[in-house]
Amino acid sequence: MKRTEIVYLYDIIDANPNGDPNDENRPRMDAESGCAKVSDVRLKRTIRDYLHESGGQEIFCRQIEKSDGTIQAGKDRAEDFFEKVTEKARNEAKTVLDKRALIEAEVLKACIDVRLFGATIPIPKLPKNKNEKDSSVTLTGPVQFAMGTSLHRVEPRFIKGTGAFASGQGAQQKTFREEYVLPYALIAFYGIVNEQAAKTTKLTDEDVEALFESVWYGTKNLITRSKFGQRPLLLLLVEYSEPNAYIGRLDRFLKIKPAELRGEAIRDVGELTLDLAELASALNGKKAKIHQLRYAWDKRLKLSQEPQGDQFMGCSATNLNYE
Template identity: 50%
Template sequence: MDNNVTKRSELLFLYDIKDANPNGDPLDDNKPRIDEETKINIVTDVRLKRTVRDYFNAYLGYDGTNGNDIFVREISVEDGSIQDAKLRALDFLDEDSLTDEDEKEIVRKFNSKDGKISKKDVSILKKSISNKLLASAIDARLFGLTLPLEFSSAKVEGGKNVTDSITYTGPVQFQMGRSLHPVDMMYIKGTGAFASKQGAGQKTFREEYVLPYSLIGFYGIINENAAKHTKLSEKDVNLLLEGLWLGTKNLISRSKAGQVPRLLFKINYSEPNFFIGDLKGYIYLNPKVRAEAIRDVVDYEIDLTKFMELIQKYDDKIESIQYIVDDRLELTANSGQMDFSTNSKFLELTF
């Protein structure tokens, strides 16, 4: 059995994007999200979690087979519509998630064609769904969920639909991602491949907003106390790291192509409930050109001086620091090239 997460850890993840849109705002013509005052590019934690989920689903087999699933994924039903959350919840109603035979029988009765259960037995259905969710859906164990439940009056005695909900606070929480430098936004207009309408000689036009370049930083924390409730395992966390790195690298949609993971730190603490916090605030981008003119990873260096001072300050509370760095990213500390090999607590990740 996989070891459950029992210690606090923090994450720092940097990736960049070139000539693309890292996270469009659907309420503003799908433009990249930019702080108007600072010109800092903003990316939601929802976008980052989607990257991880898509990687799990497409590359690791979390597709509802072999006991591995993603809860938040698009599933079509027979009429061509998309499942809502209440219908999705019923996918996880499974007698095998229970051990008590009487409880199993209640689920079997509910699932039978003409079966009807008492209102008090709805709690057993909720228990079954919850057990199955945490056993199979890795995103529920990582990020938590709030799931509305509704059981039809046709299947529950009393003449009314019965509603309830399942809520788990996610052990893994990310702040909003922000670029480490001000960005410019470009408006691009081009022609499409097809005519504007049947018989027309003029092609359609496409319009889009992109960023020439953005280096985006995310800070995250993994809470061991919340992990107890979702049964988050160390294997799950290792897959999260893989999903952040390789998921970002494997995004192939037109608006996201060109994203490259550059740096990932995971600080593992030995002291319960301790963490440094706001790791992104201790790294600095030193541009080699005007900040708004940055167009590639070679146009700057990342200064880890303050970050390494923190690591030294809290050395007795840190168990290890897992890391992976892209070959093109230049890291410095104390005006020299960063060398992780001088500190035995730094352990290099490979994917």
């Protein structure tokens, strides 16, 4: 496995990329820059949903309803995996630490999201050891994303509409729905795959390929009302030939042209060009340590430097051919 830096761009039209529950579910914003923000948790949810629903992969962090209609807590989820351990191994577990080791091994074997992103797993004590305390497993994920940020200023728009149901039994007046949307935003995420941390969670090359695919196609699969209208536009993977090689925050090198374009007025990706000059310069400064670039690109996003054969921004490159 190679150290890999990730740059991912997608856009959103007339939707809310990531509502803030502490602010009337308005789109998350940076007050100083006027740019939209999207949490890494939101992107990871997109990835998890695609891996589970389209890829059939087991996911640890997902909502599971119990027989009484309540939602599983973390301890309940941990017990699910303790039950998957052989009866012999369960019976041989003498302490909560023994139980913790069994659950950790089972979760890492089964759950791709824990191998990717890590997790904190609460471990209930064994019923036979009443004097013990509960324990937990903390695994640091080898794949991490920073918060996503729009490459331009945005201006949320307030929308009010009628709902399908009356406000109460016997009432004539329909309910109203109120929401905030962004007319347009081009959002960039930065992430990294750390090959050293991958050893701890037993992350495989196959897991990493599934991650890249789920970033792209998971975005396409977002069909809820508030998230519909998102399009993956560019996924760039910088694979290094040397351990621990690193540039960092590649998204900060991205700019949009023309520079005088008023961000709040943008309504379509066709109105702008992604300026890759600074990113290309940064990559060429580390070219000796770069194994290759891999990329997926929707040509609706105009680039200042387009891939040419097996070259992109002066580096050897391979097209992922995602559609």
